[in-house]
Each structure stands twice: as structure tokens, then as C-alpha cells.
Amino acid sequence: MLILCASIVIPFSSVKAADSAKGKALFQTNCASCHNVHKKLTGPALAGVADRWPDKKLLHQWIHNSASVLATGDKYANDLFNEYNKTAMTSFPSLSNDEIDDILEYVKVEGGKPQGPKVVDQPEGAPDKGNDNSLLFGIITLILAVVALILMQINSNLNKLAGDKEGVPTPDPVPFYKNKAYLALIILVLFMVGGYLTIQGAVGLGRQKDYMPEQPIFYSHKVHAGINQINCLYCHAGAEKSKHAMIPSENICMNCHKAIKEYSGPELTTAEGKKVNGTAEIAKLYDYVGWDPEAGKYTKPGRPIEWTKIHNLPDHVYFNHSQHVVAGQQQCQTCHGAITEMDEVHQFADLSMGWCINCHRTTKVQFADNNYYSIFEKLHQDIKDKKIDSVTVEMVGGTECQKCHY
Ligand code: HEC
Ligand code: HEC
Ligand code: HEC
Ligand code: HEC
Ligand code: HEC
Ligand code: HEC
Numbered sequence: 001m002l003i004l005c006a007s008i009v010i011p012f013s014s015v016k017a018a019d020s021a022k023g024k025a026l027f028q029t030n031c032a033s034c035h036n037v038h039k040k041l042t043g044p045a046l047a048g049v050a051d052r053w054p055d056k057k058l059l060h061q062w063i064h065n066s067a068s069v070l071a072t073g074d075k076y077a078n079d080l081f082n083e084y085n086k087t088a089m090t091s092f093p094s095l096s097n098d099e100i101d102d103i104l105e106y107v108k109v110e111g112g113k114p115q116g117p118k119v120v121d122q123p124e125g126a127p128d129k130g131n132d133n134s135l136l137f138g139i140i141t142l143i144l145a146v147v148a149l150i151l152m153q154i155n156s157n158l159n160k161l162a163g164d165k166e167g168v169p170t171p172d173p174v175p176f177y178k179n180k181a182y183l184a185l186i187i188l189v190l191f192m193v194g195g196y197l198t199i200q201g202a203v204g205l206g207r208q209k210d211y212m213p214e215q216p217i218f219y220s221h222k223v224h225a226g227i228n229q230i231n232c233l234y235c236h237a238g239a240e241k242s243k244h245a246m247i248p249s250e251n252i253c254m255n256c257h258k259a260i261k262e263y264s265g266p267e268l269t270t271a272e273g274k275k276v277n278g279t280a281e282i283a284k285l286y287d288y289v290g291w292d293p294e295a296g297k298y299t300k301p302g303r304p305i306e307w308t309k310i311h312n313l314p315d316h317v318y319f320n321h322s323q324h325v326v327a328g329q330q331q332c333q334t335c336h337g338a339i340t341e342m343d344e345v346h347q348f349a350d351l352s353m354g355w356c357i358n359c360h361r362t363t364k365v366q367f368a369d370n371n372y373y374s375i376f377e378k379l380h381q382d383i384k385d386k387k388i389d390s391v392t393v394e395m396v397g398g399t400e401c402q403k404c405h406y
Contacts, residue, residue, distance in 0.1 A: 023106030047111030212346035213308040226340035239321040360398035367391040
């Protein structure tokens with residue numbers, strides 16, 4: 001029987017070493033929505049799977065098309081299928097055998113690691129928050145001003161002493177708080193500082209860096225996108241395809257939560273330090289969609305979850321996700337911070353005009369061999385002539401007002 005189905009599978013000819021890093025990427029895009037290496041999700045935990053399937057070819061065939069293995073009547077496969085309530089695994093006819101080996105290598109490497117809270121790397125290229133030095137400068141300015149005042153006072157006292165000695169009558173020095181010139185200077189400085197702060201405040205009105213509203217369900221990105229490595233695009237598919245990244249509908253949650261009824265991961269706390277019961281939060285999801293987990297079916301009409309929107313550009317600004325994520329090759333984390341470490345999402349960048357423009361001035365575009373930019377003949381010529389070696393977003397018009405403003 002095994003020989004029969006093995007003969008369908010293309011025999012392996014390659015001897016290329018499997019690549020765990022490639023496998024990780026493939027796993028995250030194709031498998032992480034149903035599988036975790038260590039934990040049971042919609043499908044089984046995959047750690048040690050190669051040992052459970054002694055026949056490697058059959059395992060490959062399973063991943064290419066699980067139904068074809070079930071059809072052979074293989075006992076192990078059919079028992080597993082029944083154990084998972086006859087949930088059909090997606091077929092992956094387009095994965096090559098090498099790619100499947102990469103995935104299995106990743107599962108092997110990851111499965112060998114001890115389980116524990118994962119440390120997710122700070123994404124490369126994520127800008128530093130930037131130290132705010134203005135307070136320091138303010139204090140130094142103030143100290144210098146006081147020193148200057150004291151020196152001026154000493155100077156006028158010395159003048160008077162010198163004058164008295166020579167018998168030249170000099171008027172008593174006016175104490176500095178009565179001196180009109182000093183007072184005028186102080187008022188001017190206060191006026192300038194006040195004006196600056198008011199304008200800064202007005203420009204920043206409506207901006208809300210670090211904004212972190214309380215959401216109707218304590219939904220943790222750290223649990224989903226971090227620990228369980230669910231791909232951002234599984235829920236925010238729009239980020240690749242359209243202007244808006246989009247918030248996922250409840251159906252997408254239920255793809256997994258029909259099966260995942262309880263939370264057993266690391267302890268969750270709110271920003272204020274209150275403990276959160278993950279299982280109770282999943283129950284809130286059931287209440288929103290009208291799902292009865294005992295009966296395993298929808299028992300009442302659902303209502304939408306009203307997530308509070310966090311990021312919000314003013315209406316006069318045009319921003320397109322797909323342009324940045326696909327054409328511009330920008331990572332989500334560059335603009336949104338280390339989402340995979342956030343239980344609750346907060347706004348990472350200030351979304352100011354200066355923020356957009358700074359990045360456009362410094363970021364290079366994929367210029368060569370890109371039809372989108374074929375119209376920029378002069379820049380192409382400059383590159384050929386070696387006048388410039390790269391092209392920034394600014395050079396293709398990324399700082400022109402009308403590109404960002406309606
Ligand atoms: C739609 C959900 C889903 C996706 C996506 C999915 N699987 Fe599965 N997988 C399952 C389910 C469910 C089972 C359990 C058997 C069944 O019900 O068919 C399973 C079983 C398996 C098994 C056998 C596990 C064991 O313990 O023997 C392997 C191996 C496997 N999947 C690998 C993969 C790989 C690799 C990918 C990505 C390329 C993947 N799966 C994507 C749902 C999925
Ligand atoms: C399992 C689904 C899911 C995955 C995976 C996921 N998200 Fe989300 N995301 C949501 C939901 C639901 C919300 C709305 C609730 C909230 O703000 O926490 C959201 C909100 C956000 C927001 C804030 C939106 C706003 O209101 O302005 C950002 C930014 C975001 N996600 C980025 C990411 C990134 C980056 C990743 C990948 C590292 C990711 N998400 C992975 C479901 C998901
Ligand atoms: C691809 C599968 C998947 C999707 C889609 C998904 N979840 Fe989860 N969810 C999980 C896993 C895995 C856990 C962790 C279970 C554990 O560790 O025991 C989890 C845990 C949770 C928890 C408890 C921990 C926490 O974050 O507070 C809540 C609540 C939750 N999910 C809500 C949602 C909501 C709401 C959506 C839709 C926006 C959603 N989930 C979509 C897989 C998924
Ligand atoms: C170049 C910066 C940048 C990158 C890269 C980026 N975003 Fe955004 N994102 C933004 C801005 C700006 C907004 C606010 C948009 C608005 O208010 O119209 C936003 C809003 C969002 C929202 C709220 C819903 C919406 O569409 O307005 C989600 C969810 C989101 N981003 C997810 C993602 C994910 C997932 C990725 C990666 C695939 C990503 N973003 C990449 C800048 C970025
Ligand atoms: C992290 C860097 C980064 C940030 C931050 C950023 N952008 Fe961009 N932007 C890019 C890149 C890279 C491209 C080039 C994409 C391409 O090749 O088409 C681009 C292109 C654009 C374009 C198209 C320009 C053209 O010439 O066609 C617009 C419009 C735009 N961005 C708007 C914005 C706005 C509005 C913001 C702020 C809310 C912003 N961007 C923030 C990197 C960034
Ligand atoms: C790369 C995108 C981008 C370009 C190019 C750009 N802007 Fe802006 N602009 C923005 C964003 C984003 C905001 C919203 C800032 C905020 O909410 O504070 C903004 C806000 C403004 C405002 C409202 C004042 C404020 O701070 O809210 C004015 C006026 C303005 N821009 C004028 C211009 C002019 C004039 C140009 C051309 C010289 C220009 N912008 C080019 C992105 C851009």
C-alpha cells in the first residue's frame with residue numbers, strides 16, 4: 001500500500017541541505033495559521049513529527065495533499081484525521097520537496113529547543129525613539145542666563161568702586177530687578193518660549209503617539225503574532241493589497257477559536273498590571289459572534305466587535321499601505337514598532353509630516369529593473385554615468401506636497 005502511494009510522489013533527487021531559516025519563513029506563511037511547533041492548535045503540534053511518520057515520502061505526500069494519503073486508507077493518517085474532527089488540512093501542491101524539507105528542518109530545530117517565553121528580536125531598522133534633549137538644553141540656558149546676570153551685576157559694582165576711588169561720582173547701580181533693560185529681556189525670552197510651546201501644542205493636536213485605548217476584548221498581539229507566530233497578513237491582508245491594512249472580521253478569529261477554547265499561555269496583564277483571564281476573553285469573543293462552544297455551533301445572531309481605532313491620519317493626507325509594504329518593501333515594524341511584543345497595541349510613530357518626509361529623504365527605492373520607475377530617464381542616465389549610486393523616495397517625488405495631500 002505504501003509502495004503504491006509512494007510511487008505517486010516524485011522521487012527526491014536533490015541532496016541540497018535543508019535550510020531551517022527558509023523553512024521558518026515558509027512555515028509562518030503557510031502553516032502557522034493552523035500549526036505551532038510545540039502546541040496543539042487547529043492541527044497537531046508538529047515537534048517530532050518526522051518520527052511519527054517513518055516514511056518520509058508519505059509525509060511529503062501528506063503535506064502536498066492530505067486527502068490523497070487518507071484515500072490510501074493509511075491507519076495512522078485516518079486515526080489522526082478522526083482525532084481532529086475530520087478537519088481537512090489545506091493542500092500545498094505548489095510547495096517543492098526541497099521547501100517541505102526546509103519546513104521539516106525548521107520544525108526539527110525549533111522542536112529541539114526548550115519551550116519557554118520567547119524573546120523576539122527588536123526589528124532591524126526600527127528607528128530609535130530619539131532622546132528628547134530639549135529639557136537639558138533649557139536648563140543649561142537658564143544656568144547660563146543666571147551666570148550672565150551675576151557677572152553683569154559684579155561688573156557694574158566694580159565700575160562704581162573704581163569710580164568712587166578716583167572721586168568720579170557714579171550713580172548707584174540699579175538692582176537688576178529694577179533695571180528696565182533686564183526686565184525687557186526677560187519678558188522677551190518668556191514670550192518666545194511660550195509662543196514656541198503653544199505652536200508645538202497646536203501642531204500636535206490630534207496627534208496621539210503612544211495612544212493605547214482599552215479594547216472590547218483583551219486581544220494580545222504578543223500571544224498571536226509573537227508567541228504563536230501568526231503572520232500579520234493572515235489578519236491584515238489589506239496591508240499588501242490595498243490602501244488600508246484592515247482589522248480582521250470575527251470570522252477570521254473563529255477559524256481558529258472554534259477549536260481553541262482555552263488560553264494556556266504565559267500570564268497576561270494589562271498595562272496597569274491587572275491580571276487578565278485569557279479564557280474569559282475568548283468567551284467574550286464567543287458572546288460577540290453567538291457561538292456556543294459546548295454545542296459547537298452558532299446559537300444566536302452575532303454582533304460586530306467594536307475595536308477602537310488607534311492610528312488616524314487627518315483626512316487631508318493620503319497614505320497607502322500596499323505602496324509601502326509591497327513596492328517600498330517596508331517592514332510593518334518600522335512604522336508600527338515591535339507589535340509582536342505588545343499585548344495591547346499602542347501607536348509607535350507620531351505620524352507627523354516630518355516623520356513621513358524624513359523617511360522619504362533617507363530611504364532608497366528599488367530603482368533598477370523596476371517598470372514603475374521607467375519614466376525617470378534622467379535618473380537612470382545619472383546612474384549609468386555613475387553620478388549617483390542610488391535613488392531615494394525624495395528623488396522620485398516623495399516630498400512633493402500633492403503626493404501626500406489631496
Ligand atoms: C487549515 C489548517 C491547516 C493548515 C494551513 C496546515 N495544516 Fe497540517 N494539519 C491540519 C490538521 C487539522 C491536521 C490533523 C489531521 C487532519 O485533520 O487532517 C494536520 C496534520 C498535519 C501533519 C501530521 C501531524 C502528525 O502529528 O502526524 C503534518 C506533518 C502537517 N499537518 C504539516 C503541515 C504543514 C507543513 C503545513 C504548512 C505547509 C500545514 N500542515 C498546514 C491542519 C492544517
Ligand atoms: C490573529 C489576528 C491578528 C494578527 C495575526 C495580527 N493582528 Fe494586528 N490587529 C488585530 C486586531 C483584532 C486588531 C484590533 C484590536 C487592537 O487594536 O488590538 C489589530 C490592530 C492592529 C494595529 C492597530 C490598528 C489601529 O487601530 O490603528 C496595528 C498597527 C496592527 N494590528 C499591526 C499588526 C502587525 C504589524 C502584525 C504582525 C506582527 C499584526 N497586527 C498581526 C488582529 C491581528
Ligand atoms: C490563526 C489562529 C488564530 C486566530 C485567527 C485568532 N486566534 Fe486568538 N488565539 C490563538 C492561539 C494559538 C491562542 C493562544 C492559546 C494558548 O496559548 O493557549 C489564542 C488566544 C486568544 C485569546 C486569549 C489570549 C489573549 O490574547 O488575550 C483571545 C482573547 C483571543 N485569542 C482572541 C482572538 C480574537 C478576537 C481573534 C480575531 C481577531 C483571534 N483570537 C484570532 C489563535 C488564533
Ligand atoms: C510606512 C509606514 C507603515 C508601514 C510600513 C505599515 N504601516 Fe500600518 N499604518 C501606517 C499609517 C500611517 C497608518 C494610519 C493610516 C490612516 O489613518 O489612514 C497605519 C494603519 C494601520 C492599521 C489600522 C487600520 C488601517 O488600515 O488604517 C493597521 C491594522 C496596520 N496599519 C497594520 C500594518 C501591517 C500589518 C503592516 C505590515 C504588513 C503595516 N501596517 C505596515 C503606517 C505604516
Ligand atoms: C519607513 C519609511 C517611510 C515612512 C515612515 C513613510 N514612507 Fe511613504 N514611502 C516610503 C517608500 C520606500 C516609498 C517608495 C515606494 C515605491 O517604491 O513606490 C514611499 C512612497 C510614498 C508615496 C508615493 C510617492 C511617489 O513618488 O509615488 C506616498 C504618497 C507616500 N509614501 C506617503 C507617505 C505618508 C503620507 C507617510 C506618513 C504618514 C509616509 N509615506 C511615511 C517609505 C516611507
Ligand atoms: C510624505 C508625505 C507628505 C508630504 C510630501 C507633505 N506632507 Fe504635509 N502633511 C503630511 C502629514 C502626514 C500631515 C499630518 C500631520 C499631523 O497630523 O500632525 C501633514 C500636514 C500638513 C499640514 C497641516 C498642518 C499640520 O501640521 O497638521 C499642512 C499645512 C501641510 N501638511 C502642508 C504641506 C505642504 C505645503 C507640503 C509641500 C511642501 C506638504 N505638506 C508635503 C504629509 C506630507
